[in-house]
Each structure stands twice: as C-alpha cells, then as structure tokens.
Amino acid sequence: MKQLVVLSGKGGTGKTSVTACIAGLASKEMTLVLADADVDAANLELLLNPRRRDTYQFTGGFKASIDREACISCGRCMEVCRFGAVVHPDGDPDAYSVDPVSCEGCKSCYYQCPVNAISAERTVAGTWYLSDSHCGPLFHAEMFAGEENSGKLVSELKKAAAGLCGSHDCGLVLVDGPPGIGCPVIAACAGADLALIVTEPGVSAIHDLHRILQTLVHFGIQSSVCINRSDINVSRTEEIEESCRNEGIPVLGRIPYDDRVTMAMCRGKTVLEYDPASPASMAVLGIWKKLREFL
Amino acid sequence: MVIAVASGKGGTGKTTVAVSLALAASNDADARPLLLDCDVEEPNCALFLDLDRITRKPTGVLVPEVDPVKCDLCGRCAEVCVWKAIAVAGEKVLVFRDLCHGCGSCTLMCPRGAIHEIMHETGSIEESSNRSVDYAxxxxxxxxxxxxxxxxxLLDGHLRDRGKRTVILDSSxxxxxPMVETVKASDYVxxxxxxxxxGLHDLDAAVRVVTDQLHIPSGVIVNRDxxxxDDVIDFCRERGLPVLxxxxxxxxxxEVLSEGKPLVRALPEYMDLFREILATIGETTS
Known part of the structure; x- marks a missing residue:
C-alpha cells in the first residue's frame, strides 16, 4: 500500500482537479481509497459525485460554559483565560459567559473556578463520511462553521482510509490535501510515501512552493511537482523547473491553462471525463504515467 | 475601519483584493492605510508591495519550563493538560513544545510552583512600509x-492604536x-x-461563519467573472449578500499578478473599482 498526498502551499492552484483526474486514471489500474483532507473546502465530492454509505460524528475539543446560577462573579475565569473567551454578556460587569468561538478548550477556567460553576464538555465539531465513488471508497468530511481541530479531523479521516485500504489489500491511498503549511497540512502528509505539489508560475505560488517543500523536508517526505496553468508565465515555469532540478525534486509535467477544466467542473466532471483530448487532459495523463513509476 | 478579506476557497484572489484595497485607500485617506497579512502559513502580500527595509520580531507561544529542584513529579500538570503537551516520564517531566497551546493551566495548577513559562518561537512578525501603505x-x-x-x-500588536486608519486584513x-481569528477582529468582511x-461550495461555508455565527456584515467579490x-450570483441574492x-x-x-505587480498599479483602470468598493463599505458600516 502506497500513500500519495496532493498539496500546493498556495490555495486554488488546482489540487482537487488534479487529484480527481489521478483518481480516475489510477482506478483503472489498481484499487484505491480516497481521502479529502481539505476539510475546510472539501470539494473532491463535487467531481466524483459519490454515494454516501456511512456517516460518523467528529468530536472536537472542549468548550467551557458557565452556570450563571452558581457563578459568584469573582472574575477568576476571565483573569486566567488567555484567549479572550470569557466575556460579560450584554456588557453586564457582574455576569460572565464563554464565547464558544473564542474558547480554546484548555479547561483552565474550569480548574480555576473556586465554586465549580464551569463545565467543559467535548463538542461535535463536524461530520465525516465514507462514500462510494466510481474510483473507489472516498472518506470526506464537513467541519461545522468556525470549528477548530481540523488537523485532528484530517488524522481521523486518514486513519480510517488507511485502515480500509489495509484490510482490502488496496494499492493506493490518494489524499487531496489542504493549502498552507500548518496543522491540517502536517496531518494530511503524515505517513505519505510521496507528495505531489501542484503549483503555478507566479510569484505567490513559487514563494508558497518553497515553504511547502521545506515543510516536507522537515517531516522527511519525498516531493514531486507539477506546474498548472504553465503557459500563463513561461519564464516563471522555467524558473520553477530549474530550481526543482537544483534541489533534486522531480517535475512531472506542465498543465496548460485550459478553460475546459472549469466547464467540466460546472458539470460535476473531471476534465478527463469531459474532454479526454483537451490539452489539460493530455498533460495530466503524462503526469500520471510518471507518477506511477514512483509508486 | 477594519476590513477582512477572506474566501473559503483558496486562490480566488484575496491577496489581490487586499493589496488593491490598501492602495486604493491610500489615495484620499487622511491617515495611511495599514495592510496586515494574516495568512501566516503562506503570506504573499509583501511580494506585491515593493517594501522598504523589513524588520522582524520573533513571536510564539508561552510554554512551560519545569524547575527539577521544586518538582516532586506529582503529575498534576499532565493531568490538566488537554493537549498532552506535558508528561511525567520516570524521574523527569517532558514538555512537548509544539503541542502546547500556551494556556498556562499547568503553571497555575502546579502545587509546588515549579513551573514558569518561556517563549517558544513559532513564527515572526514583520513590519515595513512603502510610499503609500504601512504593512505588517x-x-x-x-x-x-x-x-x-x-x-x-499580529492583530494584538497592530489593531489597538489604529486610530482612524483603514486597516485591511488578508486572511488564510x-x-x-485561522480564518475565524482574522475575521472576528474586523468590522466588515x-x-x-x-x-x-x-467557489460556491466554499463561499457557503465562509458565509455560515461570518454571517450566521459571527454576525459581521459582509459582501462578495466575484473574481474571474x-x-x-451564475450559481454564485443566485446564492448571494438568496442570502441577501451584496455583490460588491x-x-x-x-x-x-x-499575467501581471504572476510577476508580483499589484493589479491597480499594473492595470490602473481597476483603481476606481476598488475606490467604489471602499466607499460602499464605508456607507454600510457608518
């Protein structure tokens, strides 16, 4: 079993579109399990149109709440909270309550309250699903609005995906990762055999590419790169290829700008399904052939 | 006024909008606008600003440090730590700094007063300016x-004494x-x-945070129109969100963005659009 994670650093470079194409190609040659680890913007299902099989609750962190009857208005909770989560409701200086959006779930106020007026319970922070797609089982999730712990949800999804993959002797776990370099990204790339970074030929994407590459080096994960919308700025594309060559990172291909990718998306399809002869489709096919050698 | 630029989906043009708004605000404001890049995982505003010298200050999380002489290995610190960032292992207390959220609970709860806190550097705050805007x-x-x-x-250090300046926040x-932390500091999103x-799927998720949960006034910019x-436009109508x-x-x-040129400088015909957006938001929030 191999695990491939698709990342980008910068958002909106085409991670999900590339992941869905690779899923389609890989599923013709091997059995695979998919995980959409971009739980903030879980878009893979919009291209794979899976059927939901099982639904699970995701339990997030603690949220404190204050029993107004028991509270003696001593203010100790507000004093110890470092996240500005203890507030005076309606501006009443004698009343205390917890703003659940700001509450970090550290339980410091719960331990400090002299009259045990504070409780702290774990809350349901999202839902995750096991669904069936034409490419294989898909694990995906929905975070509830404004919830934290998305890294923990990603870890839970990936654990379930790897478990199913292991028990069915699958060849590949394909993970659609989140943008950035922080908590959910680190959770998404844990245990990956290879990362495919989808970048673009622009100053922002190049800046972010270097940060995600450093992050992957930090965690000892091998990287490969493909350049989306490569013809928007050919000299920047060449700059990426040269810097990857110097760092020994394989560049698996260029994908030209192709408005059929968006047209396909509007029909809930990948560009490969929508127009297999389009420039973007041909490019992704080339990338998959190289990727297969690494896997 | 503090305006946050957020998106749900990545790569829709937050930084382009944030930089353009800051430059548009520099035209007629009595105070210099302040642009704060809150996308700390992948900050890109500085690439578009032609900044003067950048100063950097470390920042991070206050993490526990245990005095082995005072500590009697009672384990209370590990018991109260929700993130398992501190643990007693044999004759020693181990601190896993990268797991620590800096809540200070272990320090408060230690019965021997054996814990004090030190700064664990996890990032930095940079500051600079160009001839039109201040940046951090x-x-x-x-x-x-x-x-x-x-x-x-970043927000604690720069929002307190903002006076009458227009402040633009570029969110993750x-x-x-990270998005919630940024937008909740704003007057308009x-x-x-x-x-x-x-774009629609992720906009819907963002609206549920900004409108339904935080109740902050907001409007939408449709990029790559x-x-x-038309589903995004229909959604905005249904949710009563102005399309700015x-x-x-x-x-x-x-092409110009790929070279790090700010939109309103490279293609000045867009400048009026961003001035109008600022005017609209000014009317909405006043």
Whole structure:
C-alpha cells in the first residue's frame, strides 16, 4: 500500500482537479481509497459525485460554559483565560459567559473556578463520511462553521482510509490535501510515501512552493511537482523547473491553462471525463504515467 | 475601519483584493492605510508591495519550563493538560513544545510552583512600509503546527492604536480557526470567490461563519467573472449578500499578478473599482 498526498502551499492552484483526474486514471489500474483532507473546502465530492454509505460524528475539543446560577462573579475565569473567551454578556460587569468561538478548550477556567460553576464538555465539531465513488471508497468530511481541530479531523479521516485500504489489500491511498503549511497540512502528509505539489508560475505560488517543500523536508517526505496553468508565465515555469532540478525534486509535467477544466467542473466532471483530448487532459495523463513509476 | 478579506476557497484572489484595497485607500485617506497579512502559513502580500527595509520580531507561544529542584513529579500538570503537551516520564517531566497551546493551566495548577513559562518561537512578525501603505505580517515557521498564536500576536500588536486608519486584513483560506481569528477582529468582511461549483461550495461555508455565527456584515467579490456559471450570483441574492464587484476573467490580470505587480498599479483602470468598493463599505458600516 502506497500513500500519495496532493498539496500546493498556495490555495486554488488546482489540487482537487488534479487529484480527481489521478483518481480516475489510477482506478483503472489498481484499487484505491480516497481521502479529502481539505476539510475546510472539501470539494473532491463535487467531481466524483459519490454515494454516501456511512456517516460518523467528529468530536472536537472542549468548550467551557458557565452556570450563571452558581457563578459568584469573582472574575477568576476571565483573569486566567488567555484567549479572550470569557466575556460579560450584554456588557453586564457582574455576569460572565464563554464565547464558544473564542474558547480554546484548555479547561483552565474550569480548574480555576473556586465554586465549580464551569463545565467543559467535548463538542461535535463536524461530520465525516465514507462514500462510494466510481474510483473507489472516498472518506470526506464537513467541519461545522468556525470549528477548530481540523488537523485532528484530517488524522481521523486518514486513519480510517488507511485502515480500509489495509484490510482490502488496496494499492493506493490518494489524499487531496489542504493549502498552507500548518496543522491540517502536517496531518494530511503524515505517513505519505510521496507528495505531489501542484503549483503555478507566479510569484505567490513559487514563494508558497518553497515553504511547502521545506515543510516536507522537515517531516522527511519525498516531493514531486507539477506546474498548472504553465503557459500563463513561461519564464516563471522555467524558473520553477530549474530550481526543482537544483534541489533534486522531480517535475512531472506542465498543465496548460485550459478553460475546459472549469466547464467540466460546472458539470460535476473531471476534465478527463469531459474532454479526454483537451490539452489539460493530455498533460495530466503524462503526469500520471510518471507518477506511477514512483509508486 | 477594519476590513477582512477572506474566501473559503483558496486562490480566488484575496491577496489581490487586499493589496488593491490598501492602495486604493491610500489615495484620499487622511491617515495611511495599514495592510496586515494574516495568512501566516503562506503570506504573499509583501511580494506585491515593493517594501522598504523589513524588520522582524520573533513571536510564539508561552510554554512551560519545569524547575527539577521544586518538582516532586506529582503529575498534576499532565493531568490538566488537554493537549498532552506535558508528561511525567520516570524521574523527569517532558514538555512537548509544539503541542502546547500556551494556556498556562499547568503553571497555575502546579502545587509546588515549579513551573514558569518561556517563549517558544513559532513564527515572526514583520513590519515595513512603502510610499503609500504601512504593512505588517505574520510568518509561521516551517514545521510549526499552529497559525493562530502568530495571527493573534499580529492583530494584538497592530489593531489597538489604529486610530482612524483603514486597516485591511488578508486572511488564510478556509473557514476554520485561522480564518475565524482574522475575521472576528474586523468590522466588515469581503468574501472573494469565483463563479464555479468549488467557489460556491466554499463561499457557503465562509458565509455560515461570518454571517450566521459571527454576525459581521459582509459582501462578495466575484473574481474571474465570465467563467463558470451564475450559481454564485443566485446564492448571494438568496442570502441577501451584496455583490460588491465582479472582476472579469482577464488573462492580463493573471499575467501581471504572476510577476508580483499589484493589479491597480499594473492595470490602473481597476483603481476606481476598488475606490467604489471602499466607499460602499464605508456607507454600510457608518
């Protein structure tokens, strides 16, 4: 079993579109399990149109709440909270309550309250699903609005995906990762055999590419790169290829700008399904052939 | 006035909008606008600003340090730590700094007063300016997990004495904690999206945070207009969200941005659009 994670650093470079194409190609040659680890913007299902099989609750962190009857208005909770989560409701200086959006779930106020007026319970922070797609089982999730712990949800999804993959002797776990370099990204790339970074030929994407590459080096994960919308700025594309060559990172291909990718998306399809002869489709096919050698 | 630029989906043009608004605000304001890059995982504003010398100050999380002489290995610290960032192992207390959220609970709960706190550097705050705007941004160190402490350090340090300045916050994509930390500090949120199924799906998630949960007034900018379909516009109508602007799909925009040129400088015909957006928001929030 191999695990491939698709990342980008910068958002909106085409991670999900590339992941869905690779899923389609890989599923013709091997059995695979998919995980959409971009739980903030879980878009893979919009291209794979899976059927939901099982639904699970995701339990997030603690949220404190204050029993107004028991509270003696001593203010100790507000004093110890470092996240500005203890507030005076309606501006009443004698009343205390917890703003659940700001509450970090550290339980410091719960331990400090002299009259045990504070409780702290774990809350349901999202839902995750096991669904069936034409490419294989898909694990995906929905975070509830404004919830934290998305890294923990990603870890839970990936654990379930790897478990199913292991028990069915699958060849590949394909993970659609989140943008950035922080908590959910680190959770998404844990245990990956290879990362495919989808970048673009622009100053922002190049800046972010270097940060995600450093992050992957930090965690000892091998990287490969493909350049989306490569013809928007050919000299920047060449700059990426040269810097990857110097760092020994394989560049698996260029994908030209192709408005059929968006047209396909509007029909809930990948560009490969929508127009297999389009420039973007041909490019992704080339990338998959190289990727297969690494896997 | 503090305006946050957020999106749900990544790569829709938050930084382009944030930089353009800051430059548009510099034209007629009595005070210099302040642009704060809150996308600390992948900060990009500085690439578009032609900044003077950048100063950097470390920032991070207050983590526990245990005095082995005072500590009697009672384990209370480990019991109260929700994140398992501190543990007693044999004759020693181990601190896992990267897991620590800096809540200070272990320090308060230690019965022997054996814990004090030290700063664990997880990022930095950079500051600079150019001839039109002042800039500050957070940068999360590579390998670090938590973006929020860097964002909150940036906002704490720069929002307090803002006076009458227009402050623009460039948020991370998504709708979880880094985005929430940024938008909750604002008076108005601009949600930048594109007219595609992905853009709509992620806009919906962002609206549920900004409107339904935080109740902050907001409006939408539709970028790459002309691609995709009309579903985003229909959604805005249904949710009663004003469409502040529609920026057309224009290959020239992609080309100038790829070279790090600010949109309103490279293609000045867009300057009026961003001035109008500022005027609209000014009327809405006053």
């Amino acid at each position: 941004g957070g940068v999360l160190n590579v390998g670090q997990v938590m973006a929020v402490p860097v964002i909150s350090a 994509p998504g709708s979880s904690c 601009i949600l930048v999206t594109e007219p595609t199924p992905f 002309g691609t995709g379909n 602007a529609r920026i057309p799909m224009d290959r020239r925009i992609a």
